[in-house]
Amino acid sequence: MNILPCSFYNRPTLTVARELLGKRLVRVEDNIRVAGIIVETEAYVGEGDLACHAKAGKTPRTRIMYGEAGKAYVYFNYGLHWMLNAVTEREGFPAAVLILAIRPVEGLEIIASRRGKQPKAKWTDGPAKLAQALSIDKSFNGVDLCTRENDLWIERGESIENKRVIMGPRVGLYSVPEPWKSKPWRFWVK
DNA sequence: AGCACGATTAACT
C-alpha cells in the first residue's frame, strides 16, 4: 500500500510539511485518478502561531485541526476559494499543513477541463487552484486521508533532496504580527 | 443582528 499512514502526520508539523514535498496527492473521480506531485507547503502550528486559524481557539471551524492527524481540513476563504490542509500532530494540538501547489501528473484532461483557460503552468500553482482542479470543497472537511475510502489521499512519490528544498516566509499574512509573519515555515521545491 | 476581514485569484493598468 502506497498511501501514507496516519503516523506520517502525527509528527512535528514542520517535519511533515518538509516531507510532503514530492508526495503524490491523489483524487479519484468516477474511477479516474486526478493527481499531482506536491511541490509547495506551509506549516500552521498551534494556538500560539498567530497566523494559524487556531489562534481563535477551538471553534466550529477549527475543530478539525484539534482532531487526529491525517484528516483533511478544508476551509473557505475570501468568499470564493477552498483550501486543502492535512491535520498534523497529536489529537488535542491544533496544527496543519496547507498544500499550496502541485505538479499535475494524472488526469490531465479533467484538470484541463477546469483550468484550461489558464496556461498549463498556472493550473495548480496555488492552493485554491489545485482545490478547483481536483474538485475539493467543504464535503472533504474532516475526511480521513489515510485510507482509500474517501477518494482523496496522499501516496509516496518522489524523493526530494535537501539541496532542492527552499524555506521562506509564509505568504498572504498581511495583518499577522511579527515574529509569526516572517517565520520561514513555507517549503517549496526549486 | 450586524460588522470587518480573510492562509486567493484573475483581469485589469
Add this chain to the structure above:
DNA sequence: GTTAATCGTGCTC
C-alpha cells in the same frame, strides 16, 4: 502594481 469578486467566521453590541 492594483483591484473586484464574494461569503463564512468570529467578535461585538
